[in-house]
Amino acid sequence: MCGYFNDSLLTPLTEQDLRSQFEHAMQHYQNEPLVKLFTSGSFLDPSEIPTPVQHHILTTLKDTTEKISVESRPEYITEKNVQTIQKKIPLEKLEVGIGLETSNDLVREKAINKGFTFQQYKKAASLLKKHKISVKTYLLLKPPFLTEKESLDDCLKTAKDTASFTDVLSLNPTNVQRHTVVEYLWNRGQYRPPWLWSVVEFLKHSKSLTKAFVKCDVVGGGSSRGAHNCGTCDKQVLQAIQEFSLTQNKEVFTGLSCRCTEQWRDQLDLESLSFGSLVDFQRWNP
Numbered sequence: 449m450c451g452y453f454n455d456s457l458l459t460p461l462t463e464q465d466l467r468s469q470f471e472h473a474m475q476h477y478q479n480e481p482l483v484k485l486f487t488s489g490s491f492l493d494p495s496e497i498p499t500p501v502q503h504h505i506l507t508t509l510k511d512t513t514e515k516i517s518v519e520s521r522p523e524y525i526t527e528k529n530v531q532t533i534q535k536k537i538p539l540e541k542l543e544v545g546i547g548l549e550t551s552n553d554l555v556r557e558k559a560i561n562k563g564f565t566f567q568q569y570k571k572a573a574s575l576l577k578k579h580k581i582s583v584k585t586y587l588l589l590k591p592p593f594l595t596e597k598e599s600l601d602d603c604l605k606t607a608k609d610t611a612s613f614t615d616v617l618s619l620n621p622t623n624v625q626r627h628t629v630v631e632y633l634w635n636r637g638q639y640r641p642p643w644l645w646s647v648v649e650f651l652k653h654s655k656s657l658t659k660a661f662v663k664c665d666v667v668g669g670g671s672s673r674g675a676h677n678c679g680t681c682d683k684q685v686l687q688a689i690q691e692f693s694l695t696q697n698k699e700v701f702t703g704l705s706c707r708c709t710e711q712w713r714d715q716l717d718l719e720s721l722s723f724g725s726l727v728d729f730q731r732w733n734p
């Protein structure tokens with residue numbers, strides 16, 4: 449499902465390229481207290497961001513920020529890396545996001561092809577916690593090969609399984625990127641991006657499973673390639689999702705309903721019985 453390779457260069461970036469990119473972005477920086485460094489990879493991986501560049505970025509932002517948010521795979525979250533960062537910034541200023549996607553190793557290995565285990569995540573998250581570094585965990589809603597119901601249940605279980613490890617849970621609904629397996633399945637009518645109702649259902653129930661701050665930023669929401677409902681209610685539902693992500697107040701979902709709610713419920717009930725033939729009946733019978 450991941451389309452990052454579409455935007456990646458085949459020639460590696462130099463240290464100087466990364467420094468220039470950072471300086472360019474910093475021209476727009478006005479001492480905002482929260483800075484997110486979105487590397488689409490692992491900030492702590494020295495082959496992606498060389499250690500001197502990591503340190504340069506952190507040192508530059510040290511005095512003006514309250515929180516610096518980066519992302520990393522668990523294998524780069526090591527005692528050694530944390531120790532070197534500690535020399536540059538107070539560790540409580542740091543937040544590290546990990547793309548766990550699911551606590552289920554089978555789903556992560558076979559449907560997502562991620563290449564690390566839940567055990568590795570737990571070890572990395574514990575190490576971060578030990579050093580008072582905030583932990584953010586990304587969950588993936590609806591990887592390929594799972595039904596809507598299977599994926600919703602999987603995300604809810606993951607919220608519970610990660611409760612003692614993470615400070616923030618961020619739900620990422622799958623969207624259809626170019627040249628991916630998901631696009632191949634979607635073109636054949638064998639994949640539908642998740643319903644926004646599934647996102648709402650997850651957000652509503654998550655607060656009883658975890659104390660983490662739960663949020664969801666729906667990329668491409670309301671479009672046929674992104675998480676969507678029937679087209680009529682999408683805007684309103686997306687607004688409620690955004691509001692919940694800021695306030696954590698599930699009352700924002702009260703009274704939200706649409707004719708398509710029943711269709712979504714039917715999909716949850718019937719998809720597993722239909723052996724994949726009810727993936728997206730809306731698309732074939734508009």
Ligand SMILES: [Zn+2]
Nearest residue numbers: 678681706708
């Ligand atoms: Zn609707």
